[in-house]
Amino acid sequence: MASGVRPRVKVPSTASAGETVTIKTLISHQMESGQRKDSEGNTIPRSIINRFHVTFNDETVIDVKMEPAISTNPYFEFEAKVPESGTFQFTWYDDDGSVYEDSAEITVG
Amino acid sequence: MKLKALTAMAALLVAPAAFAGGADDDTLVINGEIEMTTKADAPEHMEGTGIDQVISGWHFRADETQQIQMDDFENQGMIFVDQAINTWNTAEGSAGQSCADCHNDPESMAGVTATYPKWNEDAGEVRTVQMQVNDCRVNRMGAEPWPYDAAPAINMEALIASQSRGMPVDVAIDGPAAETWEQGKDIYYTRYGQLELACASCHEENYGNYIRADHLSQGQINGFPTYRLKNAKLNGAHSRFKGCVRDTRAETFATGSPEFVALELYVKSRGNGLSVEGPSVRN
Numbered sequence: 001m002a003s004g005v006r007p008r009v010k011v012p013s014t015a016s017a018g019e020t021v022t023i024k025t026l027i028s029h030q031m032e033s034g035q036r037k038d039s040e041g042n043t044i045p046r047s048i049i050n051r052f053h054v055t056f057n058d059e060t061v062i063d064v065k066m067e068p069a070i071s072t073n074p075y076f077e078f079e080a081k082v083p084e085s086g087t088f089q090f091t092w093y094d095d096d097g098s099v100y101e102d103s104a105e106i107t108v109g
Numbered sequence: 110m111k112l113k114a115l116t117a118m119a120a121l122l123v124a125p126a127a128f129a130g131g132a133d134d135d136t137l138v139i140n141g142e143i144e145m146t147t148k149a150d151a152p153e154h155m156e157g158t159g160i161d162q163v164i165s166g167w168h169f170r171a172d173e174t175q176q177i178q179m180d181d182f183e184n185q186g187m188i189f190v191d192q193a194i195n196t197w198n199t200a201e202g203s204a205g206q207s208c209a210d211c212h213n214d215p216e217s218m219a220g221v222t223a224t225y226p227k228w229n230e231d232a233g234e235v236r237t238v239q240m241q242v243n244d245c246r247v248n249r250m251g252a253e254p255w256p257y258d259a260a261p262a263i264n265m266e267a268l269i270a271s272q273s274r275g276m277p278v279d280v281a282i283d284g285p286a287a288e289t290w291e292q293g294k295d296i297y298y299t300r301y302g303q304l305e306l307a308c309a310s311c312h313e314e315n316y317g318n319y320i321r322a323d324h325l326s327q328g329q330i331n332g333f334p335t336y337r338l339k340n341a342k343l344n345g346a347h348s349r350f351k352g353c354v355r356d357t358r359a360e361t362f363a364t365g366s367p368e369f370v371a372l373e374l375y376v377k378s379r380g381n382g383l384s385v386e387g388p389s390v391r392n
Contacts, residue, residue: 004192010182028188072341073185 005029009090011104015082019108023054026075027092027100033068049100051093052076057086084108131317132168137386140181143275149382154282158313165383166326169317170391174338178390186267186336186388189260189343193268196261202252208265211249215268222266222273222385226374228286235289235374238266239345239365257365258345267334267343270387278331278385282378293375296368302359308376328353330373331380332389343388346373 010024027049034046052064052074061080080088085108092100137145147165151158167175177183197215200207212218222238229236236244239262243254255262282290297308311320312328319325334343347364350372354361362368 006188006191008182024182026182026185026188028191073188075183075185 005094005098005100007090007092007100007102009088009102009104011088011106013105014107014109017108018081018083020079020081021106022077022079023088024075024077025052025054025090025102026073028073029092029094031068031070031072031074035068047095049074049092049094053091053093054078054080055089055091056080056082057084058089061088082106082108132164135168135172135175137165137167137175137179139179139274145275145384145386146277147383147386149277152378152381155379158309160313160327163329163380163383164316164327165380165386166329166332166391167386167389169324169326174390174392178386184336184388184390185341186334186343186390187271189264189336190268190271190388193261193264196265197268200250202246202250204249204251206250208245211245215272218269218272220273220276222270222387223276223279224281226280226286226289226370226377228281228284228289230285235286235370237365237370237373238269239263240370242266242269257363258348260342263334263343263345266345267388270334270385273385274387275384278377278380278383280374280377280381282374286374289371290374290378292368293371293373296372297375300357301354302357304357306357308353308372327379328376329380329383330376331383332386332391334388336388336390338390338392346376 005028007027008025012021015021029049030047031049032044032047034043036044038044046068048066048068048070050066052062052066054061054063062078064076066074086106088104088106090102090104094100132148137147139145145165147167149163151160151163155163167178181187194215197208200210225241226235226237228234229241232244239255239257242262242265246252247254300307300310308328311325316325316327330346330349333346333349335349336342337344345364347369350369351361351364
């Protein structure tokens with residue numbers, strides 16, 4: 001069970017129509033690979049975020065399959081073209097079934 | 110032919126200088142708001158050391174690493190500051206009190222990191238931030254003290270440091286703290302380990318040069334606690350000291366030991382005038 005998970009996103013609040021904006025996301029998560037052993041020699045079970053999905057007005061922007069080699073506190077930065085005002089919806093899927101969500105509004109003026 | 114050989118020799122002579130160029134000239138502004146003093150005139154007590162300008166370790170890191178510190182969103186040290194905010198507001202111990210019950214917002218801690226380690230009159234000793242936090246935990250909250258530089262302790266130290274960012278380091282080295290400061294100075298100039306290296310061997314005489322692949326800084330601790338890319342967590346000054354002493358192949362002092370408290374006071378005083386940067390980002 002992952003603890004202390006907190007998603008954060010940074011999206012500009014305004015943009016002009018058709019502008020390409022930079023989006024930054026960071027989620028605090030231990031990303032335990034399943035390859036490590038504890039002091040008694042027992043394998044520490046894998047516990048990672050395995051998928052990161054971003055939509056804009058219900059249309060997929062990026063959909064990332066994540067693997068155990070990704071380091072702790074995964075950070076993603078990407079660009080998206082914004083045709084109209086709307087909402088970015090960010091979803092992270094944890095191995096344990098938890099789903100972490102965040103969203104950000106952007107106004108095209 | 111001869112000319113060519115000479116040119117090649119000149120190139121060889123010049124190349125290491127360009128490669129080991131010492132501190133860079135970038136400017137550190139955090140979130141586009143907090144302007145940092147990362148180079149300052151050396152404090153008076155450093156006269157005779159050969160250093161006339163004190164330089165933050167930030168200047169010795171690669172551009173990519175420097176950039177991470179310039180935005181709190183990218184600075185993963187801030188994740189741990191967030192965790193400490195939760196701890197700040199959580200009641201613990203037999204008194205059922207949290208940090209917030211006495212100290213209100215963490216903003217009330219502004220200026221603390223700039224002046225610590227500091228002489229505590231009641232206790233009759235020089236205390237670090239972590240020692241003071243533990244004093245609160247034991248005597249006011251009735252809670253267990255945190256082990257020195259353990260995750261909750263270092264996270265709390267980072268939260269407290271972050272309130273002082275941009276303020277100049279100004280630790281007192283005179284009066285009752287003088288004795289401890291002298292002890293710290295002795296340790297700084299004592300050669301330890303099989304390699305017989307003192308702090309000064311690298312950080313005073315050779316900063317800006319490379320020790321194998323590592324770019325030596327002045328060993329300033331104005332940026333502590335530091336988020337290190339190599340272990341993806343916050344690191345305390347004492348843990349860093351321990352790592353350095355270990356690298357000289359010596360038996361090290363323990364984190365939180367009187368020796369390291371003294372050394373922390375002395376090293377911090379060498380950065381008097383630099384801005385508090387904690388939590389900074391280093392490799």
